Amino acid sequence: MRMRDLLIASLAAAFLPPPAHSESSVKLGIGRTATDAEIAGWNIDIDRNGTNLPPGKGTVGLGREVFDQQCAACHGPKGEGGVGDRLVGGHGTLATPKPIKTVGSYWPYATTLFDYIRRAMPYPSPQSLSNEEVYAVTAYVLHLNGLLPESAALDAKTLPSVRMPNRDNFVGDPRPDVK
Known part of the structure; x- marks a missing residue:
C-alpha cells in the first residue's frame, strides 16, 4: 500500500504547475x-592574441625537465602519446583520410597551448604549475614540434608571436552568434 501511495504522489507532482513565485524572489x-x-x-583565460598572459618566462630546457616529471x-x-x-x-596529415591532430599540425595559436596547460594540466593536479613552468612546458612542446629552437624562451611578449603552421587553415565556428 505504501509503494502505491508514493507512486501516486510522484505522478501528481510531475504534473502540477510550478509555484507561482519568480526565481528572483526565491531565497534559498x-x-x-x-x-x-x-x-x-x-579569470585566467588567454585569448589568441595573448591577452591576460601572466608575468614569467620559461625556457625549452626547463620545459624538458618539467615535461619529464609531470x-x-x-x-x-x-610527446608521441600514450594514455594522454x-x-x-x-x-x-590534416587533408588525408586519417589526420593526426597534434599541437604542431592542428592548433592555430601557441597561446591556446599555454592556456590549456595552465588550466588543465598536469592531470590530476590542474593549475599546480607555476607561470614559469607553464611557459617552459609550452616552449618544450613547441620545440618538439620543430617550432622553436633549443635555445628559445617564452614570455608574455614572445609567446603570441609564435606562428603555428595551421594558423591560416583553421576554420572557425561559422555561427554568427559565436565569437
Whole structure:
C-alpha cells in the first residue's frame, strides 16, 4: 500500500504547475556572492592574441625537465602519446583520410597551448604549475614540434608571436552568434 501511495504522489507532482513565485524572489539561504578576488582567481583565460598572459618566462630546457616529471607518463617521453593525447607530429596529415591532430599540425595559436596547460594540466593536479613552468612546458612542446629552437624562451611578449603552421587553415565556428 505504501509503494502505491508514493507512486501516486510522484505522478501528481510531475504534473502540477510550478509555484507561482519568480526565481528572483526565491531565497534559498545558501551560497554567497563571489568576491572580486575569487573571480580574479578563475579569470585566467588567454585569448589568441595573448591577452591576460601572466608575468614569467620559461625556457625549452626547463620545459624538458618539467615535461619529464609531470607530462611524459601520459603523453610519452617525446610527446608521441600514450594514455594522454599525442602532442607531436602529424604534419601534412590534416587533408588525408586519417589526420593526426597534434599541437604542431592542428592548433592555430601557441597561446591556446599555454592556456590549456595552465588550466588543465598536469592531470590530476590542474593549475599546480607555476607561470614559469607553464611557459617552459609550452616552449618544450613547441620545440618538439620543430617550432622553436633549443635555445628559445617564452614570455608574455614572445609567446603570441609564435606562428603555428595551421594558423591560416583553421576554420572557425561559422555561427554568427559565436565569437
